[in-house]
Structure formats: structure tokens, C-alpha cells
Amino acid sequence: MRRIPLIGGTVLSAALVLSLAACGGDEKGGTEGGTSAGALRGRGPITFVTGKDRSGYLQKQIDNWNTEHPKEQVRIIELPDEPNDQRQQMIQNATTRSDAYSVLNLDVVWTAEFAANRWLAELPKDQIDLSKMLPATITTGQYRNRLFAVPSTSDAGMLYYRKDLLDKAGISTPPKTYAEMWDACDKVAKLPEGKGLDCWFTEVNKTESLTISAVEAIESHGGSIVGPDGRPALNTPQAKAGLEFLAKAKAERMPKEAVTLDTEGGRRHFQSGKLLFQRQWPYQYALANSGDGSSKVAGRFAVAPLPGPTGPGVANLGGHNLAISAFAKNKATSLDFIRYLTGEQSQRANLLATSQAPTVAALYDDPEMVKRFPYLPVLKAAIGNARPRPVAVKYGDVTAAIQGSVYDAVTGKTPVDRALSDLQAKLTPLTAQ
Amino acid sequence: MTETRTREVPPTAKAAGGTRGAKRDAQGTRRLAALLLSPTLLVLALVIGYPVLAGFRESLFTRGETLDADGFVVEGERFTGLDNYTAIFSGDRADAFWNAFGNTSFFTVTTVVLETVIGVAMALIMHQAFRGRALVRASILVPWAIPTAISGLLWKWIFQADGAANAVLRQQILWTADGFPAKMAVVIAEVWKTSPFIGLLVLAGLQMIPRDVYEAARVDGASAFQQFRHITLPLVKPALLVAVLFRMLDALRMFDLPAVLIGVNQKSVETLTMIAWFEASNLRYGSAAAYATILFLYIALIAYLFVKLLGADIIGEARQVKRRARKVTA
Numbered sequence: 001m002r003r004i005p006l007i008g009g010t011v012l013s014a015a016l017v018l019s020l021a022a023c024g025g026d027e028k029g030g031t032e033g034g035t036s037a038g039a040l041r042g043r044g045p046i047t048f049v050t051g052k053d054r055s056g057y058l059q060k061q062i063d064n065w066n067t068e069h070p071k072e073q074v075r076i077i078e079l080p081d082e083p084n085d086q087r088q089q090m091i092q093n094a095t096t097r098s099d100a101y102s103v104l105n106l107d108v109v110w111t112a113e114f115a116a117n118r119w120l121a122e123l124p125k126d127q128i129d130l131s132k133m134l135p136a137t138i139t140t141g142q143y144r145n146r147l148f149a150v151p152s153t154s155d156a157g158m159l160y161y162r163k164d165l166l167d168k169a170g171i172s173t174p175p176k177t178y179a180e181m182w183d184a185c186d187k188v189a190k191l192p193e194g195k196g197l198d199c200w201f202t203e204v205n206k207t208e209s210l211t212i213s214a215v216e217a218i219e220s221h222g223g224s225i226v227g228p229d230g231r232p233a234l235n236t237p238q239a240k241a242g243l244e245f246l247a248k249a250k251a252e253r254m255p256k257e258a259v260t261l262d263t264e265g266g267r268r269h270f271q272s273g274k275l276l277f278q279r280q281w282p283y284q285y286a287l288a289n290s291g292d293g294s295s296k297v298a299g300r301f302a303v304a305p306l307p308g309p310t311g312p313g314v315a316n317l318g319g320h321n322l323a324i325s326a327f328a329k330n331k332a333t334s335l336d337f338i339r340y341l342t343g344e345q346s347q348r349a350n351l352l353a354t355s356q357a358p359t360v361a362a363l364y365d366d367p368e369m370v371k372r373f374p375y376l377p378v379l380k381a382a383i384g385n386a387r388p389r390p391v392a393v394k395y396g397d398v399t400a401a402i403q404g405s406v407y408d409a410v411t412g413k414t415p416v417d418r419a420l421s422d423l424q425a426k427l428t429p430l431t432a433q
Numbered sequence: 434m435t436e437t438r439t440r441e442v443p444p445t446a447k448a449a450g451g452t453r454g455a456k457r458d459a460q461g462t463r464r465l466a467a468l469l470l471s472p473t474l475l476v477l478a479l480v481i482g483y484p485v486l487a488g489f490r491e492s493l494f495t496r497g498e499t500l501d502a503d504g505f506v507v508e509g510e511r512f513t514g515l516d517n518y519t520a521i522f523s524g525d526r527a528d529a530f531w532n533a534f535g536n537t538s539f540f541t542v543t544t545v546v547l548e549t550v551i552g553v554a555m556a557l558i559m560h561q562a563f564r565g566r567a568l569v570r571a572s573i574l575v576p577w578a579i580p581t582a583i584s585g586l587l588w589k590w591i592f593q594a595d596g597a598a599n600a601v602l603r604q605q606i607l608w609t610a611d612g613f614p615a616k617m618a619v620v621i622a623e624v625w626k627t628s629p630f631i632g633l634l635v636l637a638g639l640q641m642i643p644r645d646v647y648e649a650a651r652v653d654g655a656s657a658f659q660q661f662r663h664i665t666l667p668l669v670k671p672a673l674l675v676a677v678l679f680r681m682l683d684a685l686r687m688f689d690l691p692a693v694l695i696g697v698n699q700k701s702v703e704t705l706t707m708i709a710w711f712e713a714s715n716l717r718y719g720s721a722a723a724y725a726t727i728l729f730l731y732i733a734l735i736a737y738l739f740v741k742l743l744g745a746d747i748i749g750e751a752r753q754v755k756r757r758a759r760k761v762t763a
Contacts, residue, residue, distance in 0.1 A: 088714060117497065117506045117716075144504040206611050206699055257594030259610035265593070393500065396715040400698050407611060426525065 040121060040324070040331035046102035048337070049077045049093075049325075051086050057353040065340055072333040074103075083107055083208075094119035094327065102328040103337055106149055106321050108140035109389050109399075114323065115143035116393040121324040121331055123147045128335075132344060136386050137359045141321045143391075148323055151359040152342045153350075155318030156382040157202075157216065157306060158375065160270060160278040160288070164300040165193060174304035178245065181277055181307050185253065188276055198255040201269065202279035204246070205262055206407045211389060211399045212316045214406040216279070216306065218242030219387050220313035225402060225427075226390035232427035234420045243409055243416050245309070250410045259411060271295040279306060281318065282357055285375050303375045305382050315386040319357070357383070394430050401426040485729070492517050492722035510719075517723035529708065530724075534731075537704045540619065540691075541684040541735075547624045549677055552631025557665075559632065560639045577629035585693030588622040592694070611699040619691045619702050626690070627683070631676045638672025639665070678739055685732050705731070 048062065058076060066073050077100075079086040087110055093101045094117070106114060114120050125147050130138050133151055141149035161174050169188045175181035185199035202216070203209035215225055223238030233239060250258060261269060263281070270278045271288050273296040285303065288295045306313035322341060324334045340346060347358040351369060357379055363369055364380035392398040401423060409419035495517065496510035521530050559570050576584065591597045592608035599606060608618040642665065650660050688710065691702040697711060705728045713721035 084714065091716070116500060116504055118508075205696075207696060256605060257607055260594045260607050393504075393506065394715065396711075400711070403698060404700070411610075411612075 040124065040335050042330040043072055043333045044330040045073045045075065046328065046330050046333050046337060047075050047077050047100065048103045048105070049079060049090065049101045050105035051079050051083065052081045053078065055354040057350065060353075061341065061346060061349065065337065069333075069336075072330070072336070074337055077101065090114075091119075094325065097327045099325070099327050099329050101325045102330065102334045104323045104325055105152070106323050108151075108317060108319050108321055109395050111141060111149050111321060111323070112143050112391050112393050113395050115146070115148040119326050120148045121326050121328070123150065123324070123335070123338075128339065132361060133342075133359045134361050134380075134383050136317055136383055136388075137319060140317060140319065140388050141323075149321030150323075150338050150342045151319060152322045152338075152347075153319045153356045154359045154383055155281055155357050156315040156379060156386045157212070157279045157281060158303045158315070158378055158382055159306050160280050160284065160301055160303055162188075162273075162276050162297065162300060163302040165191065165197075165276060168193065174302070175277075175307050176305075176312060177307050178249075178309055182253065185276055194276075196274065198269070198275050199253040200249060200277040200279075201254055201258060201261070201266055201275055202246075202249075203261065203263060203266060204250055204254070204258050204407070204410050205260060205265075206403050207262065208399060208403075209263060210406055210410075211402045212318075213246060213279070214243065214402055215387070215389055216314060216316050217246040219316075220306070220308040221245065224387075225423075226392065226398070226431055230391070230431055232424050232431060234424040234427070239420060240416060241309070243406065243420060246406070247410050247412065247416055251412065259407075270301075271297055273297050282375060282379055283355065285373070286355055303378045305378055305385070312381075312385060315382040317383065317386040317388045319359070390431075392431055397430050398427060401430065488722045488729075489726055491718055492726050493719070495717075495719045497716055513719070517719045518727070520720065521723060521727070529703070530705075532700060533703045533705050533708050536616070536702060537685060537687070537728075537731075539616070540623065540687055540704065541681055543620050544623045544627070544684050545677060545680050547620070548628045548631050548680055549673070551624065551628040552676070553635055553673070555628060555632035556635035556639055557661075559636050573632060574629050576626050577633070579626070581626065581689045582693050584622060584626050585690050588618065588625075589694050592618045609695055611695070611701050613701060615695045615699060615701045619694060622694055623684070623687070623690055627680060631673075631680060634672055634676035634679075635669055638669040641672075642668045674743055678736065681739065682732055682736060685728070685735065 050058070053059070053076070062074050062076055079089050087107070090101065090104055090106075094114075104114075104120075111120075115122075128147070128150055130147075130150070134154060137151035137154045141147055141151055159174065165188045166172075166174070166184060168191055169184065171184050171187065175184055181200065188194040188197065189199075202213045204213055218225055218239050219242070221238045221242035223236050223240075223242050224233050225239070227233035255261070255269060255275070266275075266278060266280060267284050267287065269275050270280070270284070271294065288301060289298050291298050306315050308314065322338045324331055324338070328334055342359065344360045344362065347360050348363055348366075348369070350356060351358050351363060352372065355373060358364070361380070364376045370376050389395075390398055390402075405414075405419045405423035405426070408414040409416050414422070493512060493514060494510040495513045497506045497508070499507045501507055520526060555573050559566070559573060579587075589609060593599075594605070594607060594609075596608075598608060606614050608614045646664055646668075647660060650664055655663070686706055687704050688706040691699075691704060692707060692710075695702045697703075697707055705724060709721045709724035709728065712718075712724060
């Protein structure tokens with residue numbers, strides 16, 4: 001077993017690793033990894049690099065793998081909780097060409113940047129069964145039609161609504177359009193329980209969440225921030241309608257403190273019973289339903305697909321993909337491990353243990369799963385209809401630009417028209433190819 | 434070092450018994466001094482000189498800015514001269530730069546002024562002899578002992594829309610949203626956190642002042658304010674100036690508090706270090722190094738002006754030693 005001590009990605013260890021890799025000779029060297037598929041060779045111990053595992057279940061899955069593959073042991077490397085810190089560490093590891101990281105757990109929006117920088121090994125499409133997965137999730141693992149990552153978990157926003165209040169107001173089905181939603185708000189506001197109740201909330205604080213809210217608003221109106229040709233498309237009437245909707249909704253329908261509420265802040269607001277409609281991720285379902293007294297709305301809410309201007313809206317795609325570092329040894333083992341973790345069996349077990357949304361389509365229709373997680377059919381519809389965030393190599397700059405302009409528009413600092421033209425001007429050089 | 438060398442010279446010169454020999458020996462001593470100093474200088478060059486120069490060199494290069502036909506980043510760095518610097522001062526980026534420059538300066542001035550006033554007050558209280566003094570001293574120092582990131586989180590909860598600050602003020606101020614209240618939130622948290630630092634250094638200065646000076650003043654009929662104005666302040670000034678200088682240099686580099694309390698990429702609290710960090714985290718190391726170099730020069734300028742104008746005597750002891758040494762040789 002050729003095992004190299006891990007010195008956390010310093011230049012020294014990188015140099016050491018490179019020289020040893022050259023001696024070993026079973027690897028063609030790092031630079032090629034990113035460009036040629038089918039060169040995934042080498043078996044032996046690997047590492048799985050992921051964010052903090054709060055459930056504690058991941059280790060069990062790894063233990064199962066390790067008992068079956070005594071010569072190809074997997075070790076977990078846990079990175080910090082913050083996505084940006086995870087990205088930072090993975091980039092550091094890649095720029096020093098260290099082989100310390102083998103399989104990377106990537107946020108869906110990082111694929112383009114990592115692939116374009118040749119930090120990922122291209123994956124052979126013919127050796128991975130993607131047919132069982134939701135098609136929307138597969139696109140997030142691709143860059144320029146090449147596969148670089150396999151979707152392992154997915155995520156999409158849903159509309160959480162207070163079923164008890166809608167029932168009281170005589171509304172039997174959740175709203176499918178914004179107009180219906182506002183109408184329901186007005187009706188509920190007339191009830192005695194409607195006093196002090198906020199109508200709707202989607203995140204508008206200046207973080208990645210704002211980018212997601214903006215993409216959802218604009219795409220629900222038929223526009224897009226970065227068009228299919230990879231160029232910004234904010235000079236369209238659809239984009240204008242989308243951003244105008246978001247700004248107006250923020251001013252008229254959202255809680256006063258909306259700009260300070262993050263994902264958890266939104267959850268607290270909903271759970272305290274002060275919110276009628278909310279765009280939120282699936283993770284809230286179990287927490288808001290918990291009977292330990294932390295939630296005042298347990299058993300009193302339900303979920304539905306996001307509404308849109310004339311019909312169902314377009315949700316945004318979250319989730320994580322698994323990829324192989326271009327500088328890793330034992331890429332064949334890494335590929336097997338990715339197949340194992342993204343396989344139906346593992347995903348099923350993972351869903352049961354952590355309630356993370358799977359990417360295997362069949363699990364959403366499995367009666368046993370639906371019984372445990374009643375929101376699965378709604379989530380499947382949401383993911384089926386969902387779109388990824390703008391695909392850009394310079395995603396960090398793109399999302400910062402979107403957040404800046406959209407925030408100014410939503411808080412009324414700049415008119416929508418100017419915010420859009422500013423953003424178009426900022427994104428044009430960032431997405432130029 | 435200077436002292437030992439100059440003192441050693443006369444006896445050796447006498448022993449050699451001649452001007453030529455004396456010169457040779459003086460040279461030899463100097464060489465020996467250089468030799469003995471060289472490890473220190475080497476370490477300094479390695480840990481200070483090299484990073485500064487490497488950072489400056491990095492700021493003259495760009496990399497990874499273009500994609501090839503297959504969508505891969507073109508590898509290798511390219512010498513671009515001062516392009517990274519000129520880019521900072523043109524177009525949108527100039528607005529962002531001057532905004533961050535303004536924020537950095539604003540935070541430095543407001544927090545250091547407030548901290549100085551509060552810190553001196555704290556020191557005067559800590560200096561008094563009263564029951565429970567140890568308890569007061571310890572509790573004043575608590576904020577300084579809490580890691581900045583943690584106090585950032587604490588203040589974030591306080592400044593939440595439904596947090597303690599709004600409850601106490603009976604207001605609905607959106608502190609943590611991008612805007613002017615966010616600036617205030619950072620100033621308040623920073624002052625809370627670092628006033629004890631100034632308090633501590635000033636207290637050390639106060640304890641150096643002999644009691645009998647005050648006794649004499651009291652005999653002369655000086656009021657409490659006069660004593661503070663004419664005895665305490667002048668005598669504590671050296672310690673105070675050093676404390677203020679340290680705080681200024683620290684405040685100019687402010688990063689963690691606004692980043693944790695309000696977040697990155699927020700116009701109202703973005704400082705120069707935060708821009709440099711943002712550039713680096715988006716793989717533009719050259720540009721990040723350029724921002725860092727500009728900040729470095731700005732800090733150096735402020736420190737120089739401060740020392741020149743107010744006469745903060747950081748290297749005072751060294752100067753005194755030199756003066757004494759000169760007297761000895763004379």
C-alpha cells in the first residue's frame with residue numbers, strides 16, 4: 001500500500017506527493033485528469049471530502065463500504081460547515097495539486113468552476129448509470145456536455161402554507177398563481193387569526209439565497225438571468241417582470257424584517273405562526289412538524305409546488321454532486337465509491353436517515369418513503385420543473401453581482417430598470433467566453 | 434547591540450596600539466556583529482521581507498482569466514505590470530474601492546475615538562482602590578478575551594430584527610441588513626470588544642505614575658479635573674499613544690467582525706481587507722495582492738503620520754540607549 005501522510009495541502013507536501021507520484025508511475029500526472037475520460041485507474045485507499053455531516057449517518061455508510069472493500073478503504077475528511085469555506089479548502093488542495101482529496105462532495109453551482117480549472121477528472125458516461133436519476137439533477141453535474149460529477153442529493157424550494165388558516169378562510173386548494181396567493185392572504189387577513197400575520201416570504205437577504213429568489217422570480221416569468229447561450233439576458237420584458245414582482249412583493253407582502261432573515265430566520269418566522277405562505281427548502285418539513293414545542297405550526301401546514309404568474313412557478317435546483325479530484329490517486333476506486341453512494345440502495349438509506357432529497361427518481365414514488373416523507377411527490381414535481389442557477393466558471397463573481405443589483409432593486413434603492421441594465425453590464429464580461 | 438559595540442571599541446583599540454590596527458579591528462568587530470546579527474536578519478527577511486515582496490510580485494501578474502475552445506481555463510500566469518492596480522481605480526471597481534476605503538477609514542476613526550474615551554474611563558475606574566476591584570477588572574476584560582468571530586455571532590443575535598437591541602430600544606431597526614444601521618452595529622460591537630484593550634494598556638501606564646505627584650498636586654490645591662488634565666494625561670500619554678496606534682493599525686485591517694456580524698459583499702460594511710479576500714476567493718490572486726499592497730501602503734502612511742505628528746514613541750527606548758551610547762563614546 002502506498003500511502004502518503006497528509007499534511008493539509010501545503011506546498012511541501014504537494015512537492016513530495018508529486019515526486020512520489022512520478023516514482024509510482026501508475027498515474028499519468030494531474031494535468032491530464034481533467035481533460036480525458038476513461039483514464040480512471042488505480043485502486044486503493046481513498047478519501048471522501050465533504051462538509052460537516054450533522055446526521056452522523058455518513059460514517060455508517062462508509063463503514064459498510066469499508067467492510068466490503070478492505071483493500072480500498074475510504075476515509076472521511078470533514079470540512080467546515082460553511083459552503084464557501086469548503087470550496088476554499090478544495091481549491092487550495094487543487095492548486096497545490098495534492099492527492100489528499102479523492103472524492104469531492106460539490107455544491108451544484110461549483111461544477112463549472114472546478115471543471116473549467118481542470119480540477120476534476122472527467123467521468124465516463126458509459127460507466128455510470130444515470131438513467132434512474134432525475135434529469136434536472138444530471139445537468140448540474142455537466143460542464144459543456146461532459147460529465148464531471150454525479151448527483152448525490154437534490155433540493156428544490158417548495159411553497160409551505162398554513163393549511164389550517166386556508167381551510168378556515170374556505171380555500172380548499174393551495175394557490176397556483178401569485179394572484180391566487182395574494183387573494184388568499186387578503187381573505188385570511190380578515191379572519192381573527194389573520195391579525196399580525198405576514199403574507200409571504202422568500203429570502204431577500206444579501207446572500208446566495210437572494211440569487212436563488214431572483215432566479216426563481218425571473219424564471220417563473222419566463223425569463224432567465226443567463227440565457228441558454230451563456231450570455232446574460234436581463235434586457236428582456238420577462239426579466240423585468242420577474243424582478244418587479246420580487247420588489248413589489250417585498251414591499252407589500254413580506255414581513256418588515258425580511259431583508260434580515262436568512263434561511264433559519266425564515267424557518268423561525270414560519271414556525272412561530274406568523275407567516276401564511278413561505279418559499280422554503282424541504283429540510284424545514286420535519287423541523288416544523290416536530291411535536292417538541294419548538295414549532296407552533298406542527299400538523300397545521302402543508303406543501304405545494306411554488307406558484308407562478310399564470311401557473312406553477314419554476315423552482316431553483318440545490319443539492320450536491322460527487323466528483324473525483326483530478327489529482328487523486330486510485331481514481332477507479334473513487335468511481336466505484338461514487339457509484340455506491342449514489343446508487344438507489346444508498347440513497348434510500350440516506351433519505352430514511354437524514355431526510356436529504358435523493359436524486360433517484362423511483363424513491364419519490366416509493367409508498368414507504370412517501371408515508372415517511374409526505375412532501376416527496378410535491379418535491380419531485382418541483383425538481384422536475386426546476387432549473388439550475390446560472391452556469392458560470394466565475395460563479396462567485398456572477399452571484400455577487402446578482403446579489404448587489406437585485407438587493408438594490410428589492411430594497412427600492414435603485415429602480416428595477418436601472419438595476420437590470422447595471423447587472424447586464426456587469427455580467428457581460430463575467431460570462432464572456 | 435549598539436551599546437556593547439561602542440563600549441568595546443576603545444579597549445581593543447588600545448590593545449592593538451596603532452591606528453591601522455584599530456581600524457582593522459574595528460572592521461573585524463563590525464564583521465563579527467554582522468555575523469552575529471545575521472540569523473536574526475535572515476529570519477526577519479524570511480518572515481517579513483519575503484511575504485511582502487512575494488505579495489507585491491504576485492500583484493503584477495494575472496492568471497486564469499481566459500477560457501480555451503473546450504471551456505478550460507488557460508493555465509499559467511501572465512505578467513501584466515500595473516494593470517491590477519489601474520483596474521482597481523477604473524469603472525465599477527473604483528466605486529467599490531472608494532466605498533471600501535471610506536468604510537475602512539470611517540470604522541477606524543469612529544471606533545478608535547470611542548474606544549480611547551471609553552478605554553481611558555475604564556482604566557481610571559480600574560485604577561481606583563475600592564472593594565471588588567479585582568472583580569471589576571476581570572469583568573472589564575471579558576469582551577477582549579472573547580474571540581472576534583464569537584462576539585460577532587453574539588452581536589448578530591443581539592441585532593436581529595427580534596433581538597435584544599430592538600427590544601431595549603423599542604424600535605424596529607434592521608441592523609443586520611445592508612445599510613447605515615449595519616455600520617452602527619459594527620462600530621458598537623467593535624467598541625465593546627476592544628475598549629478593554631486600551632483600558633488595559635492605559636491602566637499599565639497609570640500604575641507607573643508615582644503617588645507623590647498627586648499628593649503634591651493636592652497640597653497645591655489642584656482639583657480632580659486639573660490633576661487629570663495636568664498630571665495623569667501627560668504622564669500616561671506614551672502608553673496611551675502606543676495603545677491608540679495599535680488599535681488604529683488593527684482597525685484598518687478589520688475583517689472578521691463585519692464579515693460575521695453583517696456578512697461579506699455588503700456595501701455598507703465592506704472594508705479593504707474584505708475586497709482583497711473576495712478577490713482571492715474568486716481566484717484572482719494578482720488583484721487580491723494589489724488590494725493588499727494598497728492597504729499595506731495606506732496603513733504604513735497612517736502609522737508614519739501618527740508617529741510624526743503625535744510623537745508616539747514606539748522605539749523610544751532604543752533611541753535613549755543610542756543617546757546614552759553616544760555620550761559614552763564622547
